[in-house]
Amino acid sequence: MPARNIRPLHLNAFLNAPGHHAAAWRHPASAGHRLLDVDYHVDLARTAERGLFDAVYLADSLAVRGRPDATAAGGLEPLTLLTALATATEHIGLIATASTTFYEPYILARTLASLDHISHGRVGWHIATGGDLAEAANFNLDEPVEHAVRYERAAEFLDVATQLWDSWADDAVVHDRRNGRYADPDRIRQVEHTGLFFKVRGPLNVQRTPQGWPLLVHTASSADGQEFAARYAEVVLTAQQNLGDAAAFALEVKSRAAAYGREADVPVILPGITPVIGSTEAEARRRARELTELQLVETGVSQLSDLLDVDVSGLDPNRPIPAGLLPREEELSDHRFALITDLAIRERLTVRQIVARLGGGRGYRVVIGTPEQIADSMQEWSQAGAADGFTVAPPILPGGLDDFVDQVVPVLQRRGLYRTEYDLGTLRDRFGVPRPEDHFPEAAPAAVRRAVLPPLASV
Amino acid sequence: MPARNIRPLHLNAFLNAPGHHAAAWRHPASAGHRLLDVDYHVDLARTAERGLFDAVYLADSLAVRGRPDATAAGGLEPLTLLTALATATEHIGLIATASTTFYEPYILARTLASLDHISHGRVGWHIATGGDLAEAANFNLDEPVEHAVRYERAAEFLDVATQLWDSWADDAVVHDRRNGRYADPDRIRQVEHTGLFFKVRGPLNVQRTPQGWPLLVHTASSADGQEFAARYAEVVLTAQQNLGDAAAFALEVKSRAAAYGREADVPVILPGITPVIGSTEAEARRRARELTELQLVETGVSQLSDLLDVDVSGLDPNRPIPAGLLPREEELSDHRFALITDLAIRERLTVRQIVARLGGGRGYRVVIGTPEQIADSMQEWSQAGAADGFTVAPPILPGGLDDFVDQVVPVLQRRGLYRTEYDLGTLRDRFGVPRPEDHFPEAAPAAVRRAVLPPLASV
Numbered sequence: 001m002p003a004r005n006i007r008p009l010h011l012n013a014f015l016n017a018p019g020h021h022a023a024a025w026r027h028p029a030s031a032g033h034r035l036l037d038v039d040y041h042v043d044l045a046r047t048a049e050r051g052l053f054d055a056v057y058l059a060d061s062l063a064v065r066g067r068p069d070a071t072a073a074g075g076l077e078p079l080t081l082l083t084a085l086a087t088a089t090e091h092i093g094l095i096a097t098a099s100t101t102f103y104e105p106y107i108l109a110r111t112l113a114s115l116d117h118i119s120h121g122r123v124g125w126h127i128a129t130g131g132d133l134a135e136a137a138n139f140n141l142d143e144p145v146e147h148a149v150r151y152e153r154a155a156e157f158l159d160v161a162t163q164l165w166d167s168w169a170d171d172a173v174v175h176d177r178r179n180g181r182y183a184d185p186d187r188i189r190q191v192e193h194t195g196l197f198f199k200v201r202g203p204l205n206v207q208r209t210p211q212g213w214p215l216l217v218h219t220a221s222s223a224d225g226q227e228f229a230a231r232y233a234e235v236v237l238t239a240q241q242n243l244g245d246a247a248a249f250a251l252e253v254k255s256r257a258a259a260y261g262r263e264a265d266v267p268v269i270l271p272g273i274t275p276v277i278g279s280t281e282a283e284a285r286r287r288a289r290e291l292t293e294l295q296l297v298e299t300g301v302s303q304l305s306d307l308l309d310v311d312v313s314g315l316d317p318n319r320p321i322p323a324g325l326l327p328r329e330e331e332l333s334d335h336r337f338a339l340i341t342d343l344a345i346r347e348r349l350t351v352r353q354i355v356a357r358l359g360g361g362r363g364y365r366v367v368i369g370t371p372e373q374i375a376d377s378m379q380e381w382s383q384a385g386a387a388d389g390f391t392v393a394p395p396i397l398p399g400g401l402d403d404f405v406d407q408v409v410p411v412l413q414r415r416g417l418y419r420t421e422y423d424l425g426t427l428r429d430r431f432g433v434p435r436p437e438d439h440f441p442e443a444a445p446a447a448v449r450r451a452v453l454p455p456l457a458s459v
Numbered sequence: 460m461p462a463r464n465i466r467p468l469h470l471n472a473f474l475n476a477p478g479h480h481a482a483a484w485r486h487p488a489s490a491g492h493r494l495l496d497v498d499y500h501v502d503l504a505r506t507a508e509r510g511l512f513d514a515v516y517l518a519d520s521l522a523v524r525g526r527p528d529a530t531a532a533g534g535l536e537p538l539t540l541l542t543a544l545a546t547a548t549e550h551i552g553l554i555a556t557a558s559t560t561f562y563e564p565y566i567l568a569r570t571l572a573s574l575d576h577i578s579h580g581r582v583g584w585h586i587a588t589g590g591d592l593a594e595a596a597n598f599n600l601d602e603p604v605e606h607a608v609r610y611e612r613a614a615e616f617l618d619v620a621t622q623l624w625d626s627w628a629d630d631a632v633v634h635d636r637r638n639g640r641y642a643d644p645d646r647i648r649q650v651e652h653t654g655l656f657f658k659v660r661g662p663l664n665v666q667r668t669p670q671g672w673p674l675l676v677h678t679a680s681s682a683d684g685q686e687f688a689a690r691y692a693e694v695v696l697t698a699q700q701n702l703g704d705a706a707a708f709a710l711e712v713k714s715r716a717a718a719y720g721r722e723a724d725v726p727v728i729l730p731g732i733t734p735v736i737g738s739t740e741a742e743a744r745r746r747a748r749e750l751t752e753l754q755l756v757e758t759g760v761s762q763l764s765d766l767l768d769v770d771v772s773g774l775d776p777n778r779p780i781p782a783g784l785l786p787r788e789e790e791l792s793d794h795r796f797a798l799i800t801d802l803a804i805r806e807r808l809t810v811r812q813i814v815a816r817l818g819g820g821r822g823y824r825v826v827i828g829t830p831e832q833i834a835d836s837m838q839e840w841s842q843a844g845a846a847d848g849f850t851v852a853p854p855i856l857p858g859g860l861d862d863f864v865d866q867v868v869p870v871l872q873r874r875g876l877y878r879t880e881y882d883l884g885t886l887r888d889r890f891g892v893p894r895p896e897d898h899f900p901e902a903a904p905a906a907v908r909r910a911v912l913p914p915l916a917s918v
Binding site (some may be wrong): 032042061063065070071074077081083088106114137140141142154175182183198292296 | 521662753
């Protein structure tokens with residue numbers, strides 16, 4: 001068996017309070033009523049840690065999404081929650097989304113650096129480049145931010161943030177009490193960045209962190225997004241519905257990364273999976289049906305309208321969407337766009353059918369079956385080069401995560417596809433991603449910032 | 460004895476990793492080497508909780524301050540650290556500084572709301588209005604932000620933030636699984652703020668919090684600052700060197716607050732105190748001397764130059780500062796300015812003497828003595844109406860806080876000046892500050908935002 005076929009999987013637990021099915025909060029086994037209860041989230045993270053997951057992941061949006069009457073909205077802010085999870089866990093990685101469009105680099109770089117210290121090197125940053133009207137309207141704008149502008153800003157943001165993370169040498173602090181020398185000023189440097197979006201002097205007011213930089217995570221779907229992921233991302237989260245597309249996507253992103261001179265086999269690709277687990281396939285199917293029946297059709301239609309940026313509420317739910325109503329890809333930024341159009345056009349699904357599919361895993365691939373069947377599917381994707389692991393988004397929480405940890409993880413372990421204990425080290429170590437050097441010269445005097453990131457190729 | 464004389468004190472523990480003396484990090488008993496160790500900060504917060512403190516307080520600056528060779532800089536970001544402390548404590552309030560000049564209101568309002576949920580209603584926001592060149596240069600600016608502009612922005616920031624905190628009614632979430640109704644859309648409203656600095660649609664994407672708003676804390680010294688504190692602050696932190704000035708200050712701020720129609724006796728005034736504790740007065744004096752001897756004069760001179768915004772490094776350290784070199788008050792924003800000029804002019808202190816005094820408590824009043832003497836001073840200030848309590852800034856940490864908790868707190872308790880156990884309730888309850896109403900109408904339909912904050916009076 002070639003080495004590729006037996007390399008272990010990475011697992012990332014996508015935590016979303018009541019679960020990832022659109023109707024999860026209505027299910028009696030979900031915990032939608034504990035949205036604001038930090039102990040609930042701590043329990044989830046500890047379950048994932050019990051399952052030896054590489055990381056937990058908290059997504060984000062800078063606006064209320066969906067219809068508040070039918071969506072469990074208004075929960076905890078991810079970076080705050082992630083800090084709470086850091087103190088309650090020991091090994092598991094901690095990934096949260098934060099937007100380069102609306103944060104200032106000094107503030108976000110600092111928060112992430114602080115979190116990397118607090119967690120002893122377990123932090124990952126899911127770099128979000130959103131900027132639709134819902135978010136823009138909370139940040140002094142009247143219009144969505146153009147897609148190309150978001151990525152230009154994101155690239156410059158990364159340039160500034162990485163310089164800030166490198167502004168203290170690893171050995172800057174000497175803490176020499178006797179001679180009254182806390183740090184070596186020659187091992188701390190200003191950033192003096194002046195660009196199109198930012199002007200930042202630096203240095204950062206947080207010392208260099210265990211990982212140097214947080215693990216850099218991105219979701220790639222658009223051409224801009226794939227180029228950005230190829231250039232910067234160390235881990236890529238992606239929504240993929242079928243094996244062929246997923247394998248092509250992985251190959252494309254890794255080839256582009258290689259063209260930037262990056263190491264082989266980066267970034268690590270983690271397609272999403274929403275496992276609906278039963279002790280028999282029939283039981284699993286019954287569980288999936290139960291959730292579909294809890295879905296509110298008008299809510300799904302409103303969600304679909306949101307995703308497509310087209311009002312589909314007036315359409316007959318039992319007929320396909322007319323092709324003329326579908327927006328062009330470049331008008332959208334959501335990474336689940338490809339999925340929606342595929343569903344709508346290729347399969348000629350009705351609005352109601354799309355809503356049911358969408359509800360299943362919010363755009364992630366739903367796999368319904370026994371623990372063995374779910375493990376089979378994961379193994380197949382891994383062996384085909386479509387996945388280095390998975391972002392596991394259980395339909396219902398907390399139960400769906402317990403079931404995965406108790407039933408699917410042991411199957412993966414028996415097959416030699418998954419770790420049986422945590423290794424020591426940082427989150428970067430776990431993903432096999434190198435720690436960035438601080439780029440200070442060996443012998444001190446005039447420390448000059450070296451460019452560690454070449455500019456983003458135009459796409 | 461009039462009721463005023465026996466009302467209990469509030470205590471706020473100002474945590475600053477190695478301690479508040481400028482040379483604390485050089486002292487063998489301090490923990491400057493644990494600046495980035497979250498467990499160290501947790502220990503401090505738990506010590507303060509053991510001492511039944513109302514709150515702990517973390518200050519902030521958005522730039523590296525002081526000379527890195529001689530200052531323990533580059534520690535943890537306060538809001539991140541505060542979240543970690545929230546999960547490790549149960550009763551104590553959690554106050555952190557965050558700047559209205561450089562944050563976006565949607566991001567900060569959300570983080571604080573999240574923290575208020577995570578801590579079950581224990582969060583206070585120290586509203587910072589800084590904006591000197593060191594900070595401005597990290598946020599796209601070439602010049603310091605003008606003092607008046609900072610306060611205009613702060614007032615508008617407060618207006619936006621409070622509207623965001625009120626954008627979900629307390630009873631907005633109904634969580635009706637059967638009927639598929641998570642929240643009542645009529646109990647969630649947009650903010651639709653358009654002002655000079657911000658345009659924010661809302662609503663906030665965090666549900667209303669246990670306290671409604673975090674406890675609002677401010678440091679008042681300039682005329683703008685006093686007006687702002689009188690209008691908005693529920694707790695005021697202040698550096699006061701003598702009883703007369705402190706009493707006049709408290710009276711002034713409370714009178715101005717009354718002029719805004721606020722309740723009697725708000726805001727709560729907590730002057731800073733740096734207690735140097737010994738079992739005898741002689742021992743306390745020896746400890747203070749020990750710290751002064753660890754001070755690096757050139758560092759103190761550099762700090763003084765920073766505070767005064769005038770380079771005093773060329774002056775004879777053994778002579779007073781020439782009066783012509785001192786800046787006018789309106790050119791400065793630091794709340795310790797009054798102290799410095801008082802020292803320099805009224806007492807004709809030499810540069811070296813000022814540096815020694817400054818080093819003692821970084822501008823806070825240093826009280827050197829036995830636990831009884833320190834309690835005497837606190838009691839005297841309280842009875843004279845100069846203080847509703849104190850912000851305790853130990854010269855060395857962790858030992859200085861342990862000593863205060865173990866030696867001074869029992870004296871205050873014996874005198875009936877301090878609680879002997881925590882009451883239940885939020886941080887607002889502890890300070891006797893009302894919880895803001897959500898201002899939604901009793902019976903729903905068209906929820907219209909009521910102005911809860913009149914505009915700031917011009918100063």
